[in-house]
Amino acid sequence: MDAGQTEALLNPVQAIALVGMLGVGAQWLAWRFQLPAIVLMLAVGLLVGPATGLFIPDRDIGPLVQPLISVAVAIILFEGGLTLNFRSLADARPAVRRLVWIGGPLGWLFSSLALAWGAGLGWESSIVFGGVMIVTGPTVIAPMLRQARLPSRPAQVLQWEAIVNDPIGVLVAVLALEAVLASYTAITWTDAFWTVTGGIAFATAIGLAAGVAITAAFRRNLVPEYMKVPVLFVTVLAAFALADTWLHESGLLAVTIMGLVIANAELPSYSELYRFKEHATILLVSGVFILIAASMDFAVLGQLNWRAGLFVLLVVLVARPLTVLLSLRGTNLPFNEQLLIALTGPRGVVLVAVSGIFGNQLVQVGIEDGALIAPLAFALVLVTVVLHGFTLAPLARSLGVSGSGAPGLLIVGGNRFTTGLAKALKNQEVDVLIADPNLAHLRLPRSEGIPVFYGDILGEAAENSVEFIAFQDILAATDNDAYNTLVATDLAPEFGRDAIWQVVRHKDDRPRHSLPAGLGGQTLNGGQTLTQLEDMLREGWIFRTTRLTDEYTLEDWRAARPGVLPLILVSDKRVISFVADDASLKGGAGTRIISLIPPEIAEAIRKAATDATPASALSATGDPGAERVTPLPDRTDPAASA
Numbered sequence: 157m158d159a160g161q162t163e164a165l166l167n168p169v170q171a172i173a174l175v176g177m178l179g180v181g182a183q184w185l186a187w188r189f190q191l192p193a194i195v196l197m198l199a200v201g202l203l204v205g206p207a208t209g210l211f212i213p214d215r216d217i218g219p220l221v222q223p224l225i226s227v228a229v230a231i232i233l234f235e236g237g238l239t240l241n242f243r244s245l246a247d248a249r250p251a252v253r254r255l256v257w258i259g260g261p262l263g264w265l266f267s268s269l270a271l272a273w274g275a276g277l278g279w280e281s282s283i284v285f286g287g288v289m290i291v292t293g294p295t296v297i298a299p300m301l302r303q304a305r306l307p308s309r310p311a312q313v314l315q316w317e318a319i320v321n322d323p324i325g326v327l328v329a330v331l332a333l334e335a336v337l338a339s340y341t342a343i344t345w346t347d348a349f350w351t352v353t354g355g356i357a358f359a360t361a362i363g364l365a366a367g368v369a370i371t372a373a374f375r376r377n378l379v380p381e382y383m384k385v386p387v388l389f390v391t392v393l394a395a396f397a398l399a400d401t402w403l404h405e406s407g408l409l410a411v412t413i414m415g416l417v418i419a420n421a422e423l424p425s426y427s428e429l430y431r432f433k434e435h436a437t438i439l440l441v442s443g444v445f446i447l448i449a450a451s452m453d454f455a456v457l458g459q460l461n462w463r464a465g466l467f468v469l470l471v472v473l474v475a476r477p478l479t480v481l482l483s484l485r486g487t488n489l490p491f492n493e494q495l496l497i498a499l500t501g502p503r504g505v506v507l508v509a510v511s512g513i514f515g516n517q518l519v520q521v522g523i524e525d526g527a528l529i530a531p532l533a534f535a536l537v538l539v540t541v542v543l544h545g546f547t548l549a550p551l552a553r554s555l556g557v558s559g560s561g562a563p564g565l566l567i568v569g570g571n572r573f574t575t576g577l578a579k580a581l582k583n584q585e586v587d588v589l590i591a592d593p594n595l596a597h598l599r600l601p602r603s604e605g606i607p608v609f610y611g612d613i614l615g616e617a618a619e620n621s622v623e624f625i626a627f628q629d630i631l632a633a634t635d636n637d638a639y640n641t642l643v644a645t646d647l648a649p650e651f652g653r654d655a656i657w658q659v660v661r662h663k664d665d666r667p668r669h670s671l672p673a674g675l676g677g678q679t680l681n682g683g684q685t686l687t688q689l690e691d692m693l694r695e696g697w698i699f700r701t702t703r704l705t706d707e708y709t710l711e712d713w714r715a716a717r718p719g720v721l722p723l724i725l726v727s728d729k730r731v732i733s734f735v736a737d738d739a740s741l742k743g744g745a746g747t748r749i750i751s752l753i754p755p756e757i758a759e760a761i762r763k764a765a766t767d768a769t770p771a772s773a774l775s776a777t778g779d780p781g782a783e784r785v786t787p788l789p790d791r792t793d794p795a796a797s798a
Contacts, residue, residue, distance in 0.1 A: 164216050165209075171216035178204065179442025194296045194502075195545045197442060198538060201449020213451045222513075225447055228440040229505055230396040230411050231389070233322055235437040237415020251487050251497075252316040259317070259483035260324055263290045266475035274467035275532055277525050283332045284514050285529045289471070289536075290325030292318045293504025296541055300502065304549040307623055310493045310557060314500060323409035326510055327356055330403060333514050340521040355403020363410035366395040367417025374423050404513075408506070444505045448534075456531045464532060468539050476501040492555040500548055502540040508533050564588050565724075565732055566627040568613050568643050569634030570597035573689045576699045577631075577723065578606045580750045584701060584726050587626055591618070592634065614646055624650070629732060632658040632677065633686055644677030653677065657734050659686045681735045682721045689752075696755030697721075703748045710743055721752040 166174060182200045186193035204211045213221045268286030271277045277285070297318040301311050334348035370391055373379050379387050395414055396407035480498035487494075511533035518526025564587030567574045578588045578601060590601045591609040598608045611617045630647050632640035640658045648656045656677030662685050684692070700720075702713055722735045728746035735741050743749065753761065 166211060166216045168217050168220075171211060171213070174204075174211055175443045175446045176439065179446045180439065182446075183438065183442055194300070194445065194504075194541045197445040198449045198541060201446040202452065204446075205450025206452055206454045211450050213447050221447060221451065225444055225505070227393065227396070228444045230407055231392060232437050232440055232444070232505070233319065233408055234392045234411040234415040237319060237412040238419045251313045251484055251489050252320070254483045254487060255313070255317045255480065256320050256324065259479050260290050260321060260328070262482060263321075263325075263475070263479045264328055266479055267471065270467055270470035270475045271532075274463060274470040275528065276463050277528065278523065280336045280523050281515075281518055281525050281529060284329055284336060284518065284526075285511060285532070287329035287332045288325055288507055288510050288514070288533075289503070290328060291322050291503065291506050293322075293502050293507065293537075293540075296502045296504040296544075300500075300544060300548050304552055306496075306548075306552055306557060306625065308625065309489070310496055310552075311625065313489070313493075313497055317497075319412065322506055323406075323412045326408055326506065327352070327406065329510065329514060330355075330406070333517065336518065336523070337521060340523070351403065355399075355406045356409065358402045359399035359406035359410040360413060362395050362399045363413030364417060366391050366410070367414040367421075370414070370418055371421040371423065375421075441505075448505060448508050452534055457534065459528060460531050460535060464535055467532065468536055471536060472501070472540065472543065492557055496552055496555050496557050499551060500544055502544040503533070503537045504541070508537055563626055563628035563731075566591065566613075566622075566624070566630050568592070568630065568632045568640070569686075570594070570599075570601050570608065571633070571635065571686065571690065572600065572693050573686060574631070574633050575601045575604055575606060576693065577750070579604050580699045580701055581724070581726070581732070582606065584730065584748055584750075586726060586730050586732055589622070589627070591622070597634075613643060627651075629655045629657065629734065630677070631680075631734075632656075635686055637661040641676040645675050648677065659689065660684060662687070678734070678736060681723060681737060684721075692752060696758055697752045698758045698761070699750065700753040700758075700761070701726075701748055701750050704743055704745055706745045710741070710747075713749065717751070717753070717757065719754045720757070722749055723752065724750040726750065 178200050179197060182196040183193050185191070186196045205213075217224075264283075264286050267289035268279075268282045271282040271285055272279060292314075297314055301315065306314075331352045334352050335345070338345050338348040370388060373387075374384060392411055392414065395410045398407075399410035400407040477498040480501075481494060484494045484497070489497075508530070512530040515526045515529030518529070565578075565581060567578055567588065567590045570590050570592040574590055578590055581588045582605070589607045589609060590598065591611070591613040592598050593610075593612045595610050598610055601608050609618065609622055611621075613622070628651075630644070630651055632643040634640055641661070644656045644658045657680060658677045660679045660683050661676075702717075704710055704713065722741050725733045725735060725741070725743050726748040727733075727743075733740075741749075
């Protein structure tokens with residue numbers, strides 16, 4: 157189908173609305189069915205675009221498509237720069253530095269050789285496209301890391317490499333393009349050199365000035381709180397546009413530097429700014445991938461032959477691994493982490509967008525194979541996104557980098573109740589960590605072999621020391637109701653409000669002391685405060701884990717356990733879910749129920765445990781399911797030990 161001659165099916169407003177719905181819809185489906193979001197977005201874009209002709213961006217939106225993509229990429233890179241806090245690098249700093257200073261030139265060299273020997277391009281197109289291929293794609297790395305749940309060190313290395321090398325790769329390609337144009341046109345080498353170096357210096361100055369200006373204005377309260385995000389966005393667009401007036405695509409460098417300056421300025425409103433832009437970036441990434449995929453023409457892709465496949469294989473299996481392994485040689489990264497980074501190199505929006513522009517410029521000066529750059533770029537993006545989207549998490553697990561496949565529970569507050577709950581979870585091979593700013597509160601969990609973190613979970617030390625990505629849920633259960641609410645409210649945007657839990661506050665049922673719905677987390681089943689839960693343990697309640705089977709169902713468990721307090725369900729894959737109320741207590745064979753057992757049933761369990769006859773044990777407990785008691789010594793009341 158010739159997109160240029162078909163009648164538009166949508167007006168620009170309808171087309172933009174469709175892009176938003178398709179992008180966000182693909183992201184939701186990816187979350188719902190645990191699939192790589194980038195893969196779904198590409199598939200949806202191809203389906204509505206070249207496959208059916210329902211939506212063709214150039215036809216339905218017009219000449220605004222490329223400017224929209226450019227602005228979206230600039231904002232995405234700026235948001236990426238905001239994540240580059242130097243304190244978060246910790247022991248990943250040497251690796252990132254090497255991947256930029258050593259990996260950049262090596263990546264350019266190996267990518268150019270793969271283009272020349274694999275795809276059969278001439279040296280002019282190879283060095284230009286090879287420069288762009290330094291970029292690994294921050295637009296695709298972030299969603300993949302979010303799904304794969306890698307530890308912080310390899311995740312930080314991949315994220316920093318993608319964001320820092322993104323503008324560098326574009327500028328290297330610009331340098332190569334200017335050199336090629338100088339040899340094919342009347343432009344002198346000297347003019348080309350000063351154009352590029354001047355543009356880089358100008359973009360750097362713009363980015364630094366914009367970042368310093370925003371930091372000073374926000375710190376001195378020259379901008380009201382409600383206008384900070386609009387002012388920030390306008391400044392990003394202005395910096396991008398101004399830098400681009402000197403050297404095309406240098407605006408990407410300016411906005412990345414601007415984000416880097418703001419990220420390390422320790423602004424008091426930084427968290428709110430970052431969260432808002434993170435949401436905007438999700439929308440922009442969705443829209444850009446739909447636009448890119450829908451703009452692709454199958455006729456253009458038809459220009460590719462077997463050499464395109466050879467080129468992709470050389471990049472994925474040779475150029476990328478060699479670049480990373482040579483760059484990281486001698487660093488403190490374990491080899492399994494180096495190998496994971498070497499085998500992870502997805503390309504994204506910037507590669508496709510910039511390659512198309514540079515390829516057209518090469519064709520205009522008579523370099524015919526420049527027309528192959530755009531389809532080769534799209535093929536590389538498509539293959540690497542699908543490949544890494546489906547294999548990153550399994551690869552990390554096979555290399556021993558991702559730890560356990562199931563994320564665990566982060567408990568804030570060390571006390572008898574949380575220690576007993578943590579020990580029950582640990583017995584079921586669920587990762588658990590107890591954090592508390594009071595060292596004395598961590599003595600009991602430490603004595604029981606529970607991993608602990610001493611410090612404020614909201615502080616800077618926690619950001620650098622706690623592997624937040626290893627935990628799916630948060631339970632705030634300190635003896636300070638206000639701190640519990642603060643923790644739940646602060647971590648809710650990152651983990652999701654459905655994953656944040658806290659013990660019931662004192663006087664929570666009184667209107668005078670009630671909080672707005674947006675504060676705090678979900679409350680534990682039963683509605684007990686921490687004091688009441690601690691009193692229950694002292695009265696003889698015990699933690700009990702019961703595994704349901706085909707013979708011993710949930711209904712049997714309910715009948716045999718009157719008055720129990722179910723707290724957490726653990727699936728056969730070690731995925732936990734809190735029990736909010738009786739309606740949420742569901743499970744089949746293989747599900748394990750962690751609950752608090754009343755004293756009278758606990759006493760029957762103790763008697764059954766001391767009886768050597770299985771039949772009498774079954775009679776005493778009335779429960780043929782596989783069970784486990786979690787004893788927890790009470791250092792203040794030895795008589796209450798389970």
